[in-house]
Amino acid sequence: MEIPGIVGAGLIVIGAGLGIGKIGGSAMEAIARQPEAANKIQTAMLIAAALIEGIGFAALFAS
Amino acid sequence: MEKLLNDFSVGLFFWQMIVFLVLLFLLKKYAWTAILVSVKAREDKIKEGLEAADKAKEMMRQMKEDNEELLAKARLEREGIIKAAREAKDKMISDAKLKASEEADKVIKSAQEAIKAEKNAAMNEIKTHVAELSISIAEKILKKELAADGKQNELIEAAMNESKLN
Amino acid sequence: MLVKRLFSILVLTFLLSPLCVNASGDSSAQSEPNVKTEIKEYIGHHLQDSYDFTIWHEYGIGFPLPIILVDEGFHLFMSSKFHHGEAVAESNGKYYKIFHGKIYRTDAEGTIEMDEATHHPSNVKPLDFSITKNVFSIILISILIFWLFRNFAKSYQHSMIPNKKGRLLEPLVVFIRDDIAIPNIGKKSYGQYMPYLLTVFFFIWFLNLAGMTPLGIGVTNNIAVTFGLALITFIITQFTAKKSYWAHIFWMPGVPTPMKVILAPIELLGVFVKPFALMIRLYANMTAGHVVIMSIIGLLYVFNNWFATGAFLGLTLFLSVLELLVAFLQAYIFTMLTALYFGAAAAEHDDHH
Numbered sequence: 001m002e003i004p005g006i007v008g009a010g011l012i013v014i015g016a017g018l019g020i021g022k023i024g025g026s027a028m029e030a031i032a033r034q035p036e037a038a039n040k041i042q043t044a045m046l047i048a049a050a051l052i053e054g055i056g057f058a059a060l061f062a063s
Numbered sequence: 064m065e066k067l068l069n070d071f072s073v074g075l076f077f078w079q080m081i082v083f084l085v086l087l088f089l090l091k092k093y094a095w096t097a098i099l100v101s102v103k104a105r106e107d108k109i110k111e112g113l114e115a116a117d118k119a120k121e122m123m124r125q126m127k128e129d130n131e132e133l134l135a136k137a138r139l140e141r142e143g144i145i146k147a148a149r150e151a152k153d154k155m156i157s158d159a160k161l162k163a164s165e166e167a168d169k170v171i172k173s174a175q176e177a178i179k180a181e182k183n184a185a186m187n188e189i190k191t192h193v194a195e196l197s198i199s200i201a202e203k204i205l206k207k208e209l210a211a212d213g214k215q216n217e218l219i220e221a222a223m224n225e226s227k228l229n
Numbered sequence: 230m231l232v233k234r235l236f237s238i239l240v241l242t243f244l245l246s247p248l249c250v251n252a253s254g255d256s257s258a259q260s261e262p263n264v265k266t267e268i269k270e271y272i273g274h275h276l277q278d279s280y281d282f283t284i285w286h287e288y289g290i291g292f293p294l295p296i297i298l299v300d301e302g303f304h305l306f307m308s309s310k311f312h313h314g315e316a317v318a319e320s321n322g323k324y325y326k327i328f329h330g331k332i333y334r335t336d337a338e339g340t341i342e343m344d345e346a347t348h349h350p351s352n353v354k355p356l357d358f359s360i361t362k363n364v365f366s367i368i369l370i371s372i373l374i375f376w377l378f379r380n381f382a383k384s385y386q387h388s389m390i391p392n393k394k395g396r397l398l399e400p401l402v403v404f405i406r407d408d409i410a411i412p413n414i415g416k417k418s419y420g421q422y423m424p425y426l427l428t429v430f431f432f433i434w435f436l437n438l439a440g441m442t443p444l445g446i447g448v449t450n451n452i453a454v455t456f457g458l459a460l461i462t463f464i465i466t467q468f469t470a471k472k473s474y475w476a477h478i479f480w481m482p483g484v485p486t487p488m489k490v491i492l493a494p495i496e497l498l499g500v501f502v503k504p505f506a507l508m509i510r511l512y513a514n515m516t517a518g519h520v521v522i523m524s525i526i527g528l529l530y531v532f533n534n535w536f537a538t539g540a541f542l543g544l545t546l547f548l549s550v551l552e553l554l555v556a557f558l559q560a561y562i563f564t565m566l567t568a569l570y571f572g573a574a575a576a577e578h579d580d581h582h
Contacts, residue, residue: 043412047569050562054506057513067452069349072278074297074357076453078364083432083457086371091424094378098402099423101385108389 009059016056020049268527275445275523276516277330278363280308284444294365298325300334300355308359325355332357363454366446370435378431405430405564413568418575422568425465429458430564437515437556441549449559450515452508459508462567467500470574477573503570507563514559518552 027045031038209215283291293309302321310318314327317339325332326339333341333352344351360368381395391399410419410426433449440447448454476482478496481489522545529541 039408043408043565046558046562047565050510050566051506054510057509058506060513070452071456072357072361072451072453074359075278075361075363075451076457077358078360079367079454079457080461082364082367082371083428083461086375086432087425087428089375090378090428094375094382095424095427097382097385098378098399099406101382101389101391102399102403102406105389 012059013056016052016059019052023048023052264530264533265527268524268530272520272523272527276447276450276519278361278451279330280311280327280332280359280361281313282362282365294362295360296325296332297358297360298332298355299358300353304355328352332359362446363448363451366439366444366448367436367454370439370448371432374431374435401430402427409561409565409568413565413572414575415572417577421469422465422571422575425461426564426568426571429462429567430560433458433511433563434557434560437560438553440515440519441552441556447515447519449511450519452512455508455512458511458563459504462507462570463501463504466504466570466574469571471577473576474574503566507566511559511563514555518548518555522548522552 023045027041030041034041209218280296281291281293293307296304296306296308296310296318298304298320300323302323304320304323304325306318306320310316310320311325311327317335317337318325319337324335324337324339326335326341327333328341328350332355333350334355335341335352341350341352343349377394377398381391381398384392384395390396405427406419406423409430410423414422436448436454440449478500479493481492481496484492525541525545525548529538532538532541
């Protein structure tokens, strides 16, 4: 049976979602621990999330 | 992916690029430079102002410190002067007292000496007076006693006896 | 005060915009039995560029835009000739017809021949440089941006403090300088990139916001637009790159030689992947936002009862607010990553990573 591409895309989206979730969670923890560094953490978090998101979209469009 | 390529509109891309680049050029020339320069200028001015205020504050602080130092110095000096004056006064008084007592002693001493001398003189005078008086009395008595001749010989004899005894 | 009032009006407009779309879909939804296909088509139509500036499709409120075609000659005519895609337009002896949102050359009757293999029409596609709805919107928004910032910049001539509009925009300009450009590019060389970063940020943000108005101009959910922006970022990155940037790509310093050989092609690929991701991210985020909001409004008609109406309206409102945030966030991320790439290009010392 042939697995449709969309299933792979779904898997990648799950992975990307988990990854972004992990980044967000860790960032929250980091901000809670060091509220004065919130700005830097936020920036780093957004960049990391954006990079993972890029992979997710690439997968979606490749399928 | 195929759908994306199919959706790609060359015309939209073309116009978008032209409009965007024109916008970029115009904004750069007429807006961004002015805005960024003005913002920077204002920030610099605020920074300068804050620095100047800090400097003024520091100067005020320094001045106040100087004033206080000066004041403290003046106070110290005043105290020193007062102390010295008091000491001088005390010394003067004590000196005067000492001198006065010395003078007094001297006066008393000389007075005593004078009194002593006077007394001695008076004593001597009295002594001579008494002596003269007694001599004159003795003379008068002798004159009266020796008026008779026998008496004179008797006396000579008595005196001769006395000297023989010795 | 004025700014505050203006802002609240703007917010209200954004929040109500799905309802307006809603209202426009209303009349046709009841007449057609198959609501789901109708909704799907409506969403597809909404996302697509169009040759007329339609504001209210059902009542024909809108105006035509010029069509410019290059097809063995130059063709210029108004889109009203197509009668909203229903008629064949004639120009300089050639006939054109709109089929699924694209212009094809046809014969006088307007026959579209379908290719059996690809399911695409086999008719000739002329080079299309029409001022479409999206192009028109870009021009409009660009004029708005220019007017806003020109005004803002001029207000500095009179005083050190900008006017009311400027006071709203100035923090954003300072934010881009202090939180995006300087940390990512460095104090030494950020100046030369500032005009592009500022322009691209406000361009994307304003277009994203325009996409949320009831006018339905989704410019940033066109791959051509995001491709153009990513292309400029790519070109600026390569052309301002210093020696150490290329050294990091082809001969990574501080790594053993066999690793250098392996890393070089990966890094080289990365040079192209970075702007590609930039393009896809903006496109996909904006498209997804529109699709989700439209779909949820569509669900309103699928369920068609009072409970669903309340629930989905609430959800739409919430998602619209979220989309407002996304509109800003995507502009921010695009600018941020662009600055990051510029920073890598402008870095000078070798030990910098």
